[in-house]
Amino acid sequence: xxxxxGLGVERREARFAWGxxxxxxxxxxxxALFPLAWTVWESLHLHDLRMPWLGRPFVGVDNYxxxxxxxxxxxxxxxxxxxxxxxxxxxxxxxxxxALAMNRPFRGRALMRAAxxxxxxxxxxxxxxxxxxxxxxxxxxxxxxxxxxxxxxxxPVWFIHTDLAWVPVILADVWKTTPFVALLLLAGLQNIDxxxxxxxxxDGASAWRQFRHVTLPLLKPAILVxxxxxxxxxxxxxxxxxxxxxxxxxTSTEPIALYTFHSLLQNLxxxxxxxxxxIGFAVTFALAxxxxxxxxxxxxxxxx
Amino acid sequence: MTRGSRWAAVAxxxxxxxxxxxxxxxxxxxxxxxxxxxxxxxxxxxTLVLDHYRALFTERNFWVPIRNSLVVAGTTTAFCVVVxxxxxxxxxxxxxxxxxxxxxxxxxxxxxxxxSLVSPLYLVLRSVGLINTYPGLILPYLTFAMPLTVWLLVGxxxxxxxxxxxxxxxxxxSRLRTLREVIVPVALPGLATTAILTFVxxxxxxxxxxxxxxxxxxxxxPVAIALFRGMYQVPWGQIxxxxxxxxxxxxxLVLAFQRRIVQGLTAGAVKG
Amino acid sequence: MASVRLAGVEKVYPNGHVxxxxxxxxxxxxxxxxxxxxxGCGKSTALRMIAGLETPTAGRVFIGGRDVTRLPPQDxxxxxxxxxxxxxxxxxxxxxxxxxxxxxxxxxxxxxxRVKAVAQALGLEGxxxxxxxxxxxxxxxxxxxxxxxxxxxxxxxFDEPLSNLDAKLRVETRAELARLHRRLRxxxxxxxxxxxxxxxxxxxxxxxxxxxxxxxxxxxxxxxRPASIFVAGFVGSPAMNFLPGEVRDGxxxxxxxxxxxxxxxxxxxxxAARATLGVRPHDVAIVAPGAGDGDARVDVxxxxxxELLVHLRLGPEGSGEEVRVIAxxxxxxxxxxxxxxxxxxxxxxxxxPESGRRLD
Numbered sequence: 001x002x003x004x005x006g007l008g009v010e011r012r013e014a015r016f017a018w019g020x021x022x023x024x025x026x027x028x029x030x031x032a033l034f035p036l037a038w039t040v041w042e043s044l045h046l047h048d049l050r051m052p053w054l055g056r057p058f059v060g061v062d063n064y065x066x067x068x069x070x071x072x073x074x075x076x077x078x079x080x081x082x083x084x085x086x087x088x089x090x091x092x093x094x095x096x097x098x099a100l101a102m103n104r105p106f107r108g109r110a111l112m113r114a115a116x117x118x119x120x121x122x123x124x125x126x127x128x129x130x131x132x133x134x135x136x137x138x139x140x141x142x143x144x145x146x147x148x149x150x151x152x153x154x155x156p157v158w159f160i161h162t163d164l165a166w167v168p169v170i171l172a173d174v175w176k177t178t179p180f181v182a183l184l185l186l187a188g189l190q191n192i193d194x195x196x197x198x199x200x201x202x203d204g205a206s207a208w209r210q211f212r213h214v215t216l217p218l219l220k221p222a223i224l225v226x227x228x229x230x231x232x233x234x235x236x237x238x239x240x241x242x243x244x245x246x247x248x249x250x251t252s253t254e255p256i257a258l259y260t261f262h263s264l265l266q267n268l269x270x271x272x273x274x275x276x277x278x279i280g281f282a283v284t285f286a287l288a289x290x291x292x293x294x295x296x297x298x299x300x301x302x303x304x
Numbered sequence: 305m306t307r308g309s310r311w312a313a314v315a316x317x318x319x320x321x322x323x324x325x326x327x328x329x330x331x332x333x334x335x336x337x338x339x340x341x342x343x344x345x346x347x348x349x350x351t352l353v354l355d356h357y358r359a360l361f362t363e364r365n366f367w368v369p370i371r372n373s374l375v376v377a378g379t380t381t382a383f384c385v386v387v388x389x390x391x392x393x394x395x396x397x398x399x400x401x402x403x404x405x406x407x408x409x410x411x412x413x414x415x416x417x418x419x420s421l422v423s424p425l426y427l428v429l430r431s432v433g434l435i436n437t438y439p440g441l442i443l444p445y446l447t448f449a450m451p452l453t454v455w456l457l458v459g460x461x462x463x464x465x466x467x468x469x470x471x472x473x474x475x476x477x478s479r480l481r482t483l484r485e486v487i488v489p490v491a492l493p494g495l496a497t498t499a500i501l502t503f504v505x506x507x508x509x510x511x512x513x514x515x516x517x518x519x520x521x522x523x524x525x526p527v528a529i530a531l532f533r534g535m536y537q538v539p540w541g542q543i544x545x546x547x548x549x550x551x552x553x554x555x556x557l558v559l560a561f562q563r564r565i566v567q568g569l570t571a572g573a574v575k576g
Numbered sequence: 577m578a579s580v581r582l583a584g585v586e587k588v589y590p591n592g593h594v595x596x597x598x599x600x601x602x603x604x605x606x607x608x609x610x611x612x613x614x615x616g617c618g619k620s621t622a623l624r625m626i627a628g629l630e631t632p633t634a635g636r637v638f639i640g641g642r643d644v645t646r647l648p649p650q651d652x653x654x655x656x657x658x659x660x661x662x663x664x665x666x667x668x669x670x671x672x673x674x675x676x677x678x679x680x681x682x683x684x685x686x687x688x689x690r691v692k693a694v695a696q697a698l699g700l701e702g703x704x705x706x707x708x709x710x711x712x713x714x715x716x717x718x719x720x721x722x723x724x725x726x727x728x729x730x731x732x733x734f735d736e737p738l739s740n741l742d743a744k745l746r747v748e749t750r751a752e753l754a755r756l757h758r759r760l761r762x763x764x765x766x767x768x769x770x771x772x773x774x775x776x777x778x779x780x781x782x783x784x785x786x787x788x789x790x791x792x793x794x795x796x797x798x799x800x801r802p803a804s805i806f807v808a809g810f811v812g813s814p815a816m817n818f819l820p821g822e823v824r825d826g827x828x829x830x831x832x833x834x835x836x837x838x839x840x841x842x843x844x845x846x847x848a849a850r851a852t853l854g855v856r857p858h859d860v861a862i863v864a865p866g867a868g869d870g871d872a873r874v875d876v877x878x879x880x881x882x883e884l885l886v887h888l889r890l891g892p893e894g895s896g897e898e899v900r901v902i903a904x905x906x907x908x909x910x911x912x913x914x915x916x917x918x919x920x921x922x923x924x925x926x927x928x929p930e931s932g933r934r935l936d
Binding site: 335465467469470472473474475476477479481485486489490 | 628664665666
């Protein structure tokens, strides 16, 4: 004599759980998944809001073909990759140094935490404006300081040069985000048992050796988490560049997100813009999947 | 001082200086008359005026974007903490099948580049007449606020001692009452931190606010500042004043709750 | 108060882990039943199935004669004391005690009265308005107990409630629990991994292993007549000695030439030609070499205050199996010395080496 498994306490609990989770699930389906599906569908059509008389014919992969041939899009892709690689590398490196420095007990911890959190907490728009102001024109404070320090003779106009324009942009991103990376790494550092360092010291390991053989391996999970977050964020950069350079001069600092935005809301080419979105999304998703596979199932594990 | 801690002190000193400098410079400049802004700038201010701040509120009516941001960020936060919180509780503490995929789905949504949601959301909002309205911003905001809230709260709920709910159930409380009378009060610090973080992210959001609003009546603070236009030149004085006004509340919130915020962020992220 | 009955209860988890197989147990009204066993034996799972926190995958649970298998914990009229106490940290002691009654809609004056009575009984009047974080470990344990008592349930369930206390407190609280049981005459189901606790507290003890009950009975019976090698080795400290051997011509012969007669009426022949001997360290005496049933050599001596724990190796050269013996503190033993061992004929146990079961 037995009862059907799944009845009783566990079944009731599962029902209650789904009841709690349902509103969030429905919300996500409505505002995220459904629109995403729509975007994919839209990308297969010609839909130009400036020319409504053309209707909305199905054109298959024409938009995608155009995108691949579009030089401006390829440029945007290159800019995005460049930006991502440079900022992530700088932020991880500096963040690591900072985290190591912050890992010691000292007074003024609160001050340091504030210094770390406030840049992260302000709108990207504001940080973009602050840094634009610093590098603006010939007599922004940056130029004033550089000239006075004798680093340059004539003050450059940063935002006019296709290469120099990247400097304030990257600086602004590093300023805003390195603290956050440092925080993530610091949390990882604090999880390392100090007894390991003592054992290494007794074994005669120098500071560098300790770093290489104790710190680095045990910090790997935190580094990977920081890497994933930062790469995904850097790839989707929009606010910073829109406000700082508008993608300019010309389109020399334009990332994918900005070009897609132009296609959609300035050129009103919804079909084409959607195709660009999908490509951007696919690349981001592929990156994320790649990281997840690399990191193992740890990211989406839940405790039963 | 050992060599190591001297080097660390230098690094920290540079950090604090580097973080603070742009703010310092912005604050100083926002009190500097417009004419002086690009004329031989010096690190120490010579004259201080309130012109820019005054103009902000009299000429540009900066109260409006502030109000808009408060409404949108506040509503988004309230909705997400409640709805997302219930979902997070289920994910963290209840047993049911499909838990893994559900969490994975919610987190996957946070991977979506915002830009890919702009076109469909724009078309939908336009067709139901929600462009340039509060709901027209709150709904899109849920796409990033909800996953964030769920992620953070799952981390917090997991830290609660496991036997609390069982004790309440054995004592005779229904699951709902357990949630209300036992879990929520104990999780209050985590809920507060999540609310703060969600609010900050919503307040700072730019792309959706730029895409889905048409004019100053519904623009949020980041958009309003970015679109400041002067008659003849970029009004840097007012822009900086606006930036300070825009960030002061957020900065103060963060400073007041820094320990909790750091705990929340790192608990969710590193132990992922 | 009520009786508890488990009939054919099984619990298999979705991942295949079997926590309980075919549990059958009857706990009488007012009885103090202890479930004891090593970790993973299923005792906590059994307790949780009585509580209703887990549902059996087969079998039924009865409380007070009522089939409660499908009822949630709220409807079973049971109270539970958790290993970590699980006190509500944001409520005062008073609110903690009152919670259960409040959930059941008991009138406020009645709640106040009962809370006061329980607080008095447990010596908690002074801390009624404190929060759990402001209490000592012992006080917290009493609040957990009080929370259960105030509900006046049909059955009390205890899940290793003493394991978080230090040794001294544990012994004191044990006595208190025994007193409590006498006064309340409550039906108690108590889970522990500590066999000493089980023997001192239980009216009856159920020794469990791998999801099955190996033996149920009063503590003395489980101690004196263990039903299997596992029970014999688990109950009693220091653990019982086991020696492999054979039954031949009406006696048992073991290692190092040890020969012991079987008790009268013992099955000399039959299938069980091999038999393992079990004897407790207390039931072997150290005598002069040659004056006992066999010789041995002393290996290690552990003084334990009121007695000595002597490790010996069988055989005049000390080349055989190891045997542990409890000896009085003034016993004439020295390391490496040769001694004789006399085995108490009344206290020998034999087990089938394959099935582990007791042979009679």
